[in-house]
Amino acid sequence: MKQQYGQILTHPKPFVKWAGGKRQLISVLDENLPKTFGTYFEPFLGGGALLFHLLTRQHGQRCSISDLNSDLVLSYTAIRDRPGDLIASLKIHEKNYHKDSKSYYYSVRQSSPRGQIEKASRLLFLNRTCFNGLYRVNSKGRFNVPLGRYTNPNIVNEENIRSVSHTLRSSEVSIKCRDFQAVLADAKRGDFVYFDPPYHPVSDTANFTSYTNKDFTCEDLSRLVQLCKKLDSKGCKVLLSNSDSKQVSEMFAGKPWKTSKIQANRSINSDPKKRTGHLELLIKNY
Numbered sequence: 280m281k282q283q284y285g286q287i288l289t290h291p292k293p294f295v296k297w298a299g300g301k302r303q304l305i306s307v308l309d310e311n312l313p314k315t316f317g318t319y320f321e322p323f324l325g326g327g328a329l330l331f332h333l334l335t336r337q338h339g340q341r342c343s344i345s346d347l348n349s350d351l352v353l354s355y356t357a358i359r360d361r362p363g364d365l366i367a368s369l370k371i372h373e374k375n376y377h378k379d380s381k382s383y384y385y386s387v388r389q390s391s392p393r394g395q396i397e398k399a400s401r402l403l404f405l406n407r408t409c410f411n412g413l414y415r416v417n418s419k420g421r422f423n424v425p426l427g428r429y430t431n432p433n434i435v436n437e438e439n440i441r442s443v444s445h446t447l448r449s450s451e452v453s454i455k456c457r458d459f460q461a462v463l464a465d466a467k468r469g470d471f472v473y474f475d476p477p478y479h480p481v482s483d484t485a486n487f488t489s490y491t492n493k494d495f496t497c498e499d500l501s502r503l504v505q506l507c508k509k510l511d512s513k514g515c516k517v518l519l520s521n522s523d524s525k526q527v528s529e530m531f532a533g534k535p536w537k538t539s540k541i542q543a544n545r546s547i548n549s550d551p552k553k554r555t556g557h558l559e560l561l562i563k564n565y
C-alpha cells in the first residue's frame with residue numbers, strides 16, 4: 280500500500296546512496312526487529328534505510344537519528360524544513376551538469392558553499408553524479424570521489440525529496456549531529472537502538488571507514504561494545520550490524536547477545552566481481 284497524505288504518493292527512501300547502506304538487507308532486518316519498542320534510535324544514520332522502512336511501516340513512530348557527518352545531518356534538516364528550496368537548487372545543478380558534466384562536477388567538488396541549502400544540494404548532487412555513488416572524504420574532510428560514468432543521473436528526484444520531507448515532519452523525528460555515544464543519555468528502558476557503524480575490517484587491506492575525516496578505530500569499536508552493554512543493563516533493545524569478524528563475535532560472546540550470520544551484497548566495491556555475496560553479523564540482546 281502506498282502512503283497517501285495529500286500529494287505524497289510514494290514511500291520515502293534513502294535520498295543518498297551510502298557505503299554500507301542497508302537497503303538490500305531490509306527484509307532480514309525487519310524479521311529481526313523487536314515486536315514492540317518505545318523510541319527508535321539510529322546513531323549511525325547514513326542513508327537511513329531502516330529508518331525509512333520503519334517510518335513507512337509505523338507512521339508517527341518516535342525516532343532519534345544522528346550521525347557524525349555534519350553535511351549529511353544538515354541535508355536531512357534541509358530536506359525536512361526547506362524541500363522546495365533544495366529542489367530548486369538541485370535543478371540548477373542539473374541544468375549546469377548537462378551543459379558540461381566534467382568541468383561542472385569538478386567545480387562543485389572544489390566548492391565550499393556556506394548556506395544550508397547550497398551545502399545540502401552539493402552533497403546530493405555529488406552523490407548522484409560521482410563514481411559509484413559513494414561518499415568518501417580525505418583526512419582533511421574533503422570529498423574526493425571522481426566523476427561517475429552516467430548518461431542521465433537522477434539529480435533532482437523531487438518525488439522522493441517531498442516524501443522524505445513530509446515523513447520527517449509528520450513523525451516525531453529528532454535529528455542531531457553527534458557521536459554515537461550520546462545515545463546513552465537519551466535512550467530509556469524499552470527503547471530500541473540500531474547500530475550500523477563503519478565495519479570492523481575483516482583483513483588489513485579491507486578498510487572503508489572514511490565517512491568523515493575521523494576514522495572509526497579499534498577504540499571506537501570498544502566504546503561501542505561498552506555502550507551496548509550499558510544500554511542492555513538499562514533495559515534497551517539493541518541490534519547491531521557488523522562484519523563477520525572473529526574479533527567482533529568474541530566481543531559479543533555469551534548472554535544476552537545472540538549472533539546470526541546473514542548473507543549480504545557489497546555493492547560499493549569498485550570491482551563488480553567483488554560485489555558478490557558475503558556474510559555479515561547481526562547481533563541482538565532480545
Ligand SMILES: C[S@@+](CC[C@H](N)C(=O)[O-])C[C@H]1O[C@@H](n2cnc3c(N)ncnc32)[C@H](O)[C@@H]1O
Pocket residue numbers: 293297298299300301302322323324325326327328329345346347348457458459460475476477478490491495499
Ligand atoms: C555503515 S554507515 C550507516 C549506513 C546506514 N545504515 C544506511 O542504511 O545507509 C555508518 C555511518 O556512521 C557514521 N559515523 C562514523 N563514525 C561515527 C561516530 N563516531 N558517531 C556517529 N556516527 C559515526 C558515518 O558518517 C556513516 O554515515
